[in-house]
Amino acid sequence: MSNITLNNISKCYTQGHPPAVDQVSMEIQDGAFMCVLGPSGCGKSTILRMIAGLEHLTDGEISADGRVLDNVAKGLFIPAEKRHIGLVFQSYALWPHMTVSRNIEFGLRLKGLPAKERKKLVAEMIVMLKIEGLEDRYPAQLSGGQQQRVALARTLAMNPGILLLDEPLSNLDASLRLSMRAELTRLHQEFGTTIVFVTHDQWEAMTLATQIAVMNKGTLQQIGTPDDIYERPANRFVAEFIGNPPxxxxxxxxxxxxxxxxxxxxxxxxxxxxxxxxxxxxxxxxxxxxxxxxxxxxxxxxxxxxxxxxxxxxxxxxxxxxxxxxxxxxxxxxxxxxxxxxxxxxxxxxxxxxxxxxxxxxxxxxxxxxxxxxxxxxxxxxxxxxxxxx
Structure with missing residues (x-):
């Protein structure tokens, strides 16, 4: 488990244009389920990619458990593969030519774990994510919900200290989204991993998160519990964005x-x-x-x-x-x-x-x-x- 600190981080892709992320600071506590919420283009996925190490900061600092991951002023940058952070993409990114079992053990192979230990961990993940009987299937033979479970199993098998989820439920239908929300809550309680979840869906944020950070046009509007965000909105944008009907x-x-x-x-x-x-x-x-x-x-x-x-x-x-x-x-x-x-x-x-x-x-x-x-x-x-x- 890990806590994450973002200190005045910014990201500007084109000089002279407004930054995608502008001076954002937040503290994500150890074991928290933090949801970064906002409309399309607000900078939430960019924040996730900067935590993962897929994007360089333009300014500011990111640290985890006191270890600096990225600091522009000091010239420090830890590559993504050395951050011990798991990332589940919106598209799941499963290898189409590999079976479910091979997809799950892919990261463990790269890590150099012995075959016996890999087999044990894969079996545990298959039971944990309730995908028994699918071990020899290929991604094209799976439903959207099953693919999402395989992507989660592959990431959790690596036992990451931090789990980043980039709108992983957006490709699922309504009934599957509902069941997977419950599944994510169960996994968070069971693993106790620090989770950062990016979404534009307010109901996902309100039902899953212990903390919500609301973003708009690259700036942080408010951070707090779901009750804080709904009952005490910091400004008109937050009040109008949260709630259905508005x-x-x-x-x-x-x-x-x-x-x-x-x-x-x-x-x-x-x-x-x-x-x-x-x-x-x-x-x-x-x-x-x-x-x-x-x-x-x-x-x-x-x-x-x-x-x-x-x-x-x-x-x-x-x-x-x-x-x-x-x-x-x-x-x-x-x-x-x-x-x-x-x-x-x-x-x-x-x-x-x-x-x-x-x-x-x-x-x-x-x-x-x-x-x-x-x-x-x-x-x-x-x-x-x-x-x-x-």
Whole structure:
């Protein structure tokens, strides 16, 4: 097992163009399952390749367990084959002319292990990855899930201190992805290997990782646990990237936004360009109007199997209609065109300034007398701070 430190690493492929990775720093703890998450082109695979030693840094330093792997200023670079790091590619990269057994033992042969020891390790990996009966098949005779298991077995047989996975589930269908997520979790618990997993799929990140690093345009946006990332997004990009359906965004200067914040117990004077984010599952619809509720119209109801997406419009005269999306796992009693009244749970509200940075909420003195600490929205996304105001 190993911990990895990235210290202000950068990678620029073409001089005069924006860097693919720009001054990224993070600490990946020993035995962690770190997911590097972001849209295509954000630099996440480049980070993985620099850790593996397949790409040279333009600036910064990478070290593992205090051993410097790459440092531009000092002129240090450890080749990929000497880093004791395993890498599973998106394409799996199995040798087409070799059987499953030969593919798994390929690295062990290069390492010079005796035949008896190789045979024992291959047998252990075949049982561990549940690919018994496939030993004499060739990659072309395997399904996508089986090929992925063989690629993992080949890498794990080398007992790497660090395991890098570059979107290994993207080529699988939905059902196989689900089973392989469970398989990766089991393998992580069993081997205790430090894993760095690159993906653009937020659900893979949220269900697999112990830590998530969110990237955008080469820069690190936020790093934290899945709960931190979802419940306390550092900025508007993170809030909009994490969540399906995406978070609703409306101007915090509008009357409905002010009314929703007030009914949740928040009293704010917002600056120009401030946006109020509302998580779809935190919206609450009612037939009964109240002084603090906001009238809405039901535009559409979309079943997704076990849940429903409800499209809403806030009725207001001062500006153009505000459209929202609400999700529920309770069968809705509404019909298209129905009128309803909207409230929003305080934990589902997030405030972002004109620059997209997260802003703290302030409780009204009155609200502080009856609201509990569980209702607070923490302004500090790096750690959870709960104040007892009851």
């Amino acid at each position: 978070i609703n965004m409306i101007s915090a200067e509008t009357k409905p936004a002010q009314q929703l914040m007030h009914q949740a117990g928040f009293s704010m004077s917002v600056s120009e360009g401030t946006q109020l984010g509302l998580r779809p599952e935190g919206l609450q619809l009612s037939r009964e109007a109240s002084p603090s509720s906001v009238p809405v119209t039901i535009n559409d109801i979309l079943p997704t199997g076990g849940a429903w997406i409800i499209e809403l419009t806030i009725d207001q005269d001062e500006t153009s209609p505000l459209n929202l999306v609400h999700t529920t796992q309770t069968p809705p009693l509404w019909q298209r065109g129905d009128q309803a009244n909207l409230k929003v749970a305080s934990h589902a509200m997030h405030l972002f300034n004109a620059d997209g940075k997260r802003q703290p909420f302030a409780l009204t003195p009155k609200a502080a007398t009856y609201r509990t600490s569980a209702d607070l929205v923490s302004p500090d996304f790096s750690q959870s701070k709960i104040e007892d105001i009851s």
